[in-house]
Amino acid sequence: MQAVKRRGWRRALDGGLVLLVPAIVLETLVLFLPLVYVAYRSLYDWQPGSVSTFIGFKNYEHLLADPEFWQVIGNQLFYLLGLPLWVIAPLVVAFALREGVWRPGLFRSIYFLPAVMSPAIVGLVFRTLLATDGPVNAVLETSGLGFLAHPWLTDITYVKPVVIFLVLWASFGTGVLIFSAAFAAVPQNIFEAARLDGARFWSEFWHIAVPSVRGTVFLWAMFQLVCIFLFMFGWIYVLTGGGPGLSSATMDFFIYQQFMRFGFYGTAAAQSIALVGAIVLFPALGYGARALIETCFKRRRT
Amino acid sequence: MTMGVSKWLRKGVSGVALATALFALAACGEEQAASDKLKTGPIPEAKAELTVWSFLPGNYEKGVEAYNAIAADFQKAHPQITVKIIDMPYGTYFDQVRNSVVAQSGPDVITMYGSAQAYSYKNGLYPLQDAIDPALRKEIKYLDENYSADGNLYILPTGSYGYVMLVNRAIFAKAGIDPATALASWDSMLATCKALTEKGIQPMASGWKDGYLFETYLYMITSQMMDKPTLAKWVKGELKLDDKLFTDAVNYIMDMKTAGCFGDDKALGRNMFDDTNVQYATGGAAMLVNGALSRAMQLVKDQPETMAMALPQVPASKHKNLVDAGAEAGWGVTKWTKSPEASAAFVNFIASKESQEKLWAAIGVPSNISGFQAQAQNDMQAAYLALLANPENHTGFAAFPLPVLAVMERNAAPLMGGTMTVQQFMESANSAFAKTN
Amino acid sequence: MSNLKISKLHKHFGAVDVLKDINLDIRTGEFVVFVGPSGCGKSTLLRCISGLEAASSGSIEIDGQVIDDVEPAQRGIAMVFQNYALYPHMDVFGNMAFSLKMQGLAKDEIRRKVEAAAEKLQLTPYLDRLPAQLSGGQRQRVAIGRAIVRDPKVFLFDEPLSNLDAALRVRMRMEIAQLKLQLPNTTMIYVTHDQVEAMTMAQRIVVLKDGRVEQVGTPLELYERPQSQFVAGFIGSPRMNFFTGRHAEKFKAHTVGVRAEHLDIVSAGGVWSGKVVYSENLGADTFIYADIGAEAPVVVRQPGKSVFAAGAEIALAPKAQEYHLFDEAGRPVPK
């Protein structure tokens, strides 16, 4: 009995589990334990360094009754509109670059450069460029295109689209790289077959290219989806500070503000749990949508 | 999974990761009962090190040396103590302090604003009202308005600032307007704004993006509108933000806007720091709101005809010639300090008359010691010190809770841009105010 | 009508010349096979014809019309790839319908054409399967079906059977031959390096070597009158025996070539003699490998079950006139 158990252990260790152990331990320590702790603390008027009192779901009630919270949720939904762009733009470029371009190395560097710079730096650069008195507006005005000059980051109607484009610019290189790799794994013959079958650029793109890398497209979309909820902080913090008003604030930024700036620890904990909920919910919706589309797709011809 | 971690590392700053890490820190911090009393008295003989966090040295060209000199003086008096002053950037200072409070570990002494602002970090700070040297207590200014709503004084205030109008006399001369009469009364100021605008001159350097300028006008005007008892109520939290006084103050700012004091909508995209300074320094505006004497001295170099004057009193002012003035900042002792006696001694030491006189001599920080006599080196210092010496002066600035300020900061641009009404602005601020009680 | 004329075609990739001065005339309805060793440029030539690759110089005409600048899809050419190149995400119907959809045909028109082609290729039961759910032979039929629905003037096959096992290859070979019969006016160009396929299917064979046309002719012409030692060696199985040096002295040529089936084992008057190394009995024939002191053993094909023990001494002679003479450069020399 003992021997059997031992052998099972040994096999598990030999079978690569041992390689996963550090990751599992790290993940548990870094992510799951704090998350459980946050969930627990979200039920308190949490006062680190002082006495916290249990208040049940009060934090959540306040949150749901807070118009600011809903405004931030609205912003998140708006940023979701950027998703098709964040997916399709690098996809189209990777597709166009597939057949090889002049100086591919140069192209790759140009696309990839933003991806290896931190949002703090890129954000700072763009904040300067797009400032009301910044170079972009200055160039527009001196070149007689003054009517195009805008307070890019401080106008309620512009700020979110501008952020979407900046994030596009930053994630573009990674997207192109990932899709290029995906295209490289697709047998080139099917693109040639499509050309012989009369497909032009866009029909080849939609009917052949996209479906043949759809797994990657979906994963990238899901990754970007999670990014919309998780990785916007650096951008918002540097570019807009959530403003003007709350019009560009994201949930992670909002949590940061509640926790770090105001010391509303319990509310921040509740918001964090709401954010985790969103991170689970939206990709789940994505998977659901995909399953639905695939079934419809299969049923279409029977 | 490993990919998750590397992404996390690569993306660097991530809200949730950051929050999670903080929560993890918090999980380590033991919970303890609030508001133990700070131990004072003779400093034990054992060797100890005091770590002091501050953003103040960085505000002055020779600030680091000046504050280190104070530390050296303290060490001379208490050889067993080593004081390490860490000059920290303002931009991330309060986040660092928050991390410390949550983790219940870090520096022994910190620079902090008083009243509602210190209150937000109360889990990390000792009340100091019983730790002040009685002699010092008698001569130090701005103590009362730095108490928090719970009746505790979490910081020992030092230095003075005063929000005044810097006036470029050269521009006024060009427009043919005498600044003295122009800023003699509220109405004459509004008329002056109109007159300057008509001549194509931007009256006041303006930037609403970061919201600080809006807050500054609000402090300046509400301080005028509060007499001492009202200020005391505001500090104690008995005066609420929904009082008519605050809406009236916002409306005074809107009157300035209507009169053209702030120029065009480009101000919406500018910050107070440092866009308005740049605007004034480059001659782009005739006036600038300014708090610190040191900055005024800087601006004189760019615009030599600069003079300091008080913002005129609003019609509802309770004062004759009040300038919104208070302590530059203050010093708090953290609850996790291993050397409470030394920390208490150090905050008293840095607030003392001697230390403050040294800081004035070294870097030109006006002190908050009453009866402070300083030799003015030039017209600007003389004018500024005269404005600061007014016994009417006070400020309710520190009693604005942080969430209220945050809401006002972010709503300033929409309000000034006309996408938000005064009523909406005040509702939003009031709901933030309600959350703090 | 679908005459294909290739004139002075050159193709280079960078500094590498892959096709050099290709001139070919292929008539309507002909079944032409391109053979040649790996890397000789067969696929490249096919791709130039299809338009997937642009020629570096020279021109291609179909029915007198230069098609160099015509889009691949507009050339009236269909191609079947070695690895089928089916669209993995489309079912069989979708694969076959795609080109028609691109042409903008009406739905029922598409359905009619696809179903007709599927019928022809016995694919009807599989119309809504994905390529991954088909066997190799079925996939190849789908690839052919996808070409057929377009009703092309010229049909290009690039080693279509090389991914199939031997039995299936024989069957598919027959099916393609039958398909050719059903489409008498469609020109077919078929690339292979399997010379059995070439010999059995082709009306004419084009032998390529190092980017040049080595010889064009019917299978029999190539078999009987190879224009070079290369063609002689390439066409026919087993490979032609070549005798050089002292073994060729008697014929006053640099090289003498004799096919295995043209060698007799003689008791007297043999030209060459040596020891049997090994013999293979294939039932109808026996292949005998003999060491005559040359580099490679000589292969002799004997009808029936002749038995020669290893080590037996034998003498060999070519059948009357059934041998080929070549000079040093591999050019034929008249007997």
Ligand SMILES: Nc1ncnc2c1ncn2[C@@H]1O[C@H](COP(=O)(O)OP(=O)(O)OP(=O)(O)O)[C@@H](O)[C@H]1O
């Ligand atoms: N895109 C390309 N770039 C550079 N060289 C190429 C390219 N395509 C083919 N070649 C070269 O051209 C030559 C001919 O290639 P091709 O594919 O036409 O040969 P093939 O006769 O079809 O060979 P196989 O029987 O192995 O399929 C080879 O040497 C190959 O390396």
Ligand SMILES: [Mg+2]
């Ligand atoms: Mg090939």
